[in-house]
Amino acid sequence: MRLRSTVFSFALAACLSIATFSPSTAAAKNLKVITTLTDLASLTQEVGGDKVDVEALAKGYQDPHFVDPKPSFLLKLRHADLLILVGLDLEIGWLPPLITQGGNGNIQPASAGYLDASQFAEILEIPQSAVTRAEGDVHPLGNPHYWLDPDNGGRIAKGIATKLAEMDPADRAYFQQREQDFEKRLAEADKKWQGQMAPYRGRKVVTYHRSWPNFAKHFGLDVIGYIEPRPGIPPTPSHTIELVNLMKRENVKIELIEPYFDVKTPDSIARMTGAKVVVMMPSVGGKPEITDYFKLFDYDIGILTQAFQQTQ
Amino acid sequence: MKYFQMLFGAMILLTCAATAQQTAGAPGAGNSGDVSAMEQKIRDLEDRLVMLEGQVRQLKAQGAQAPSENAAAPATDLSAPSTQTQVTAPEEAVRSGASAGDNVRLGGAGGAAAKALNPDISVIGDFIGGAGHNPLNPTPSFQMHESEVGLQAIVDPYARADFFISFGETGVNLEEGFITFTALPAGFVAKAGKMRASFGKVNTLHNHVLPWVDRPLVSQNLVGGEDGIDDAGFSVEHIIPAPKNWFLDFTGQTFRGDSADVYTASNKNDLSVVGHLRGYRDLTDNSNLDLGVSYSRGHNLFGSDFITQLYGLDATYHWKPLQRSIYKSFIARSEFIWRQQNQPSPLACQTITCPPSTAGGVQRAFGFYASGDFQFARRWFVGGRVDNSDRAFNSHLNDKGGSVVLTYWPSEFAQVRGQYRFTRYADRFDAHEAFIQLQFALGAHGAHPF
Numbered sequence: 001m002r003l004r005s006t007v008f009s010f011a012l013a014a015c016l017s018i019a020t021f022s023p024s025t026a027a028a029k030n031l032k033v034i035t036t037l038t039d040l041a042s043l044t045q046e047v048g049g050d051k052v053d054v055e056a057l058a059k060g061y062q063d064p065h066f067v068d069p070k071p072s073f074l075l076k077l078r079h080a081d082l083l084i085l086v087g088l089d090l091e092i093g094w095l096p097p098l099i100t101q102g103g104n105g106n107i108q109p110a111s112a113g114y115l116d117a118s119q120f121a122e123i124l125e126i127p128q129s130a131v132t133r134a135e136g137d138v139h140p141l142g143n144p145h146y147w148l149d150p151d152n153g154g155r156i157a158k159g160i161a162t163k164l165a166e167m168d169p170a171d172r173a174y175f176q177q178r179e180q181d182f183e184k185r186l187a188e189a190d191k192k193w194q195g196q197m198a199p200y201r202g203r204k205v206v207t208y209h210r211s212w213p214n215f216a217k218h219f220g221l222d223v224i225g226y227i228e229p230r231p232g233i234p235p236t237p238s239h240t241i242e243l244v245n246l247m248k249r250e251n252v253k254i255e256l257i258e259p260y261f262d263v264k265t266p267d268s269i270a271r272m273t274g275a276k277v278v279v280m281m282p283s284v285g286g287k288p289e290i291t292d293y294f295k296l297f298d299y300d301i302g303i304l305t306q307a308f309q310q311t312q
Numbered sequence: 313m314k315y316f317q318m319l320f321g322a323m324i325l326l327t328c329a330a331t332a333q334q335t336a337g338a339p340g341a342g343n344s345g346d347v348s349a350m351e352q353k354i355r356d357l358e359d360r361l362v363m364l365e366g367q368v369r370q371l372k373a374q375g376a377q378a379p380s381e382n383a384a385a386p387a388t389d390l391s392a393p394s395t396q397t398q399v400t401a402p403e404e405a406v407r408s409g410a411s412a413g414d415n416v417r418l419g420g421a422g423g424a425a426a427k428a429l430n431p432d433i434s435v436i437g438d439f440i441g442g443a444g445h446n447p448l449n450p451t452p453s454f455q456m457h458e459s460e461v462g463l464q465a466i467v468d469p470y471a472r473a474d475f476f477i478s479f480g481e482t483g484v485n486l487e488e489g490f491i492t493f494t495a496l497p498a499g500f501v502a503k504a505g506k507m508r509a510s511f512g513k514v515n516t517l518h519n520h521v522l523p524w525v526d527r528p529l530v531s532q533n534l535v536g537g538e539d540g541i542d543d544a545g546f547s548v549e550h551i552i553p554a555p556k557n558w559f560l561d562f563t564g565q566t567f568r569g570d571s572a573d574v575y576t577a578s579n580k581n582d583l584s585v586v587g588h589l590r591g592y593r594d595l596t597d598n599s600n601l602d603l604g605v606s607y608s609r610g611h612n613l614f615g616s617d618f619i620t621q622l623y624g625l626d627a628t629y630h631w632k633p634l635q636r637s638i639y640k641s642f643i644a645r646s647e648f649i650w651r652q653q654n655q656p657s658p659l660a661c662q663t664i665t666c667p668p669s670t671a672g673g674v675q676r677a678f679g680f681y682a683s684g685d686f687q688f689a690r691r692w693f694v695g696g697r698v699d700n701s702d703r704a705f706n707s708h709l710n711d712k713g714g715s716v717v718l719t720y721w722p723s724e725f726a727q728v729r730g731q732y733r734f735t736r737y738a739d740r741f742d743a744h745e746a747f748i749q750l751q752f753a754l755g756a757h758g759a760h761p762f
Contacts, residue, residue: 061634067637068762071559071602072559075551075559092756092759096759097758101549111495116370118366119367119370121366122362136723151358155363232723233723234690259635260637
């Protein structure tokens with residue numbers, strides 16, 4: 001039995017390497033991009049066109065804070081050339097073990113294939129003093145729901161275009177041209193959205209989680225309260241009473257909630273205040289018809305303006 | 313630090329430019345073409361400012377070397393508001409610059425910059441209160457069972473390291489401490505150090521991620537109890553190409569050969585090995601199946617010539633409706649473990665009713681557990697477990713038991729759990745026990761693998 005176990009393990013390793021060193025240079029040299037959220041996938045698709053293969057890990061109707069790091073995600077990550085993430089610790093609960101286990105050197109933090117999209121965007125609610133968890137599940141680096149501002153969408157697209165051009169210099173002009181085209185279309189769409197929202201600028205709303213500060217800033221909504229007493233802490237009766245009183249005092253008629261939260265508390269608040277619960281989609285794919293970044297705002301602004309009309 | 317100065321300078325210039333644009337734009341408002349051109353220009357400037365803010369954040373995050381002292385001074389009088397977004401950046405610059413300047417520095421980088429490279433530090437406390445009667449294996453009324461300190465960081469572009477140091481009430485134990493090479497060619501992931509072996513499921517889990525207060529009887533009896541197979545060595549893991557939608561992954565590990573009562577290395581060559589093959593498949597978006605086969609072999613406490621072998625099967629079924637993932641979930645898990653142990657013949661048969669299987673100096677023991685955990689509200693879980701296991705050193709003695717568990721999470725970072733446990737040891741001695749457990753986490757504890 002001398003050394004047999006050592007030999008055994010080396011033999012295993014050797015077998016495995018033979019099994020996996022088979023040539024894997026595929027004919028199509030499209031960049032393989034994996035994004036954590038569908039919104040980043042949509043933006044990458046806009047810019048990358050048919051020169052990239054994009055796939056998102058989380059679903060659009062899923063709470064992006066709580067995604068299971070399923071092994072099936074490893075299959076997607078292990079051949080990725082580029083990983084684009086939201087950053088600001090949004091994915092801290094599930095992405096790091098995937099990156100570690102994936103065995104893909106391209107997408108390790110700080111490698112060329114690791115792109116934190118938050119660097120391109122305007123970030124709100126960056127804490128100015130030390131944070132403690134007495135404030136709930138706060139994000140010490142700022143609010144990570146920044147993609148819900150079309151201006152940030154344009155900025156992220158530009159950042160992604162630069163990165164894609166870096167990784168695939170031959171198609172630089174193609175990416176740039178697509179990015180400019182995207183920004184043009186986004187500016188037009190934004191004009192339309194702003195027009196739809198114009199009558200409701202300055203309206204006061206409450207939201208479930210702090211997912212909407214960028215959206216509210218861009219479209220001129222005033223978020224005055226949250227159904228969660230603190231970020232990540234489920235509603236409590238005393239906080240709900242406070243919120244109901246605040247909503248009555250300020251005549252707030254709209255509650256914005258994300259699709260992954262229970263509507264029980266929002267519904268009971270609605271009964272007490274006469275407000276309307278609006279289930280807004282925070283991400284592409286939240287509903288089957290929301291197939292891209294434009295349709296996301298089309299949908300959200302559609303149901304929001306409708307709710308404003310109904311509560312006038 | 314030049315970088316920062318340049319960035320701040322650029323921001324101030326932009327702010328001025330934007331202010332100028334705005335004031336100049338007002339009187340000429342009659343010309344709509346000019347106005348829209350200027351609006352466009354302001355928007356572009358805003359974009360550039362956001363980009364610069366982002367770069368500043370990145371630099372800060374990367375742990376800029378030394379805090380700036382002078383960038384603050386010229387900025388103060390220019391921070392007059394122009395537009396909403398543009399104010400934030402210079403103000404922030406002033407604040408961070410000024411506070412950094414006030415600090416007394418005694419050589420080296422200042423506080424914030426030095427901290428940026430610290431590992432993520434976490435502490436998880438595990439407090440257990442027990443009541444009831446157990447004739448064989450009594451537990452204390454109160455115990456600070458474990459304080460697990462985690463230190464985790466990226467080592468360099470090729471590796472990361474994780475340390476988990478477990479403080480009991482009296483002693484300290486390095487539960488795990490290993491380096492993981494994440495950027496090896498051909499998709500290999502290698503680890504070296506002390507780690508919990510990939511034998512089955514429960515053996516790989518830290519106490520605080522278990523769905524119970526204790527570990528199943530089969531772990532206690534056959535796989536080394538709470539410490540389990542936890543040893544120094546190295547590990548190689550690789551994803552194996554598999555039919556569509558299947559995830560296949562093989563882990564091969566070699567250890568020194570010292571693990572609780574399972575393995576003992578009497579000399580340097582008494583290594584132990586562990587192999588684990590994992591098959592995983594998403595059944596639907598909401599459910600998946602995780603299967604595993606494990607094998608382990610090493611030398612036992614009777615000496616180099618005596619071998620213990622472990623065989624394991626594990627199965628886990630997860631159900632979690634994605635859209636309501638924070639409210640509802642169900643996990644069913646089970647492990648079957650066989651242990652075969654060579655030992656000197658006289659010891660193998662201690663009683664008169666000696667079963668034939670142990671006659672040749674070989675003990676064959678089998679055990680399993682099966683459990684289910686259902687999350688019925690955002691913070692509530694209920695579960696149960698069935699236990700059955702032979703004794704490793706006396707395999708004709710069999711222990712069985714069952715538990716019911718109720719868990720409540722006040723927040724993501726704390727957990728209260730109650731468990732009632734019934735055990736019948738050796739088909740003869742009954743134990744009825746109740747436990748209450750409090751677990752609480754400080755700091756940034758890295759997420760655990762699925």
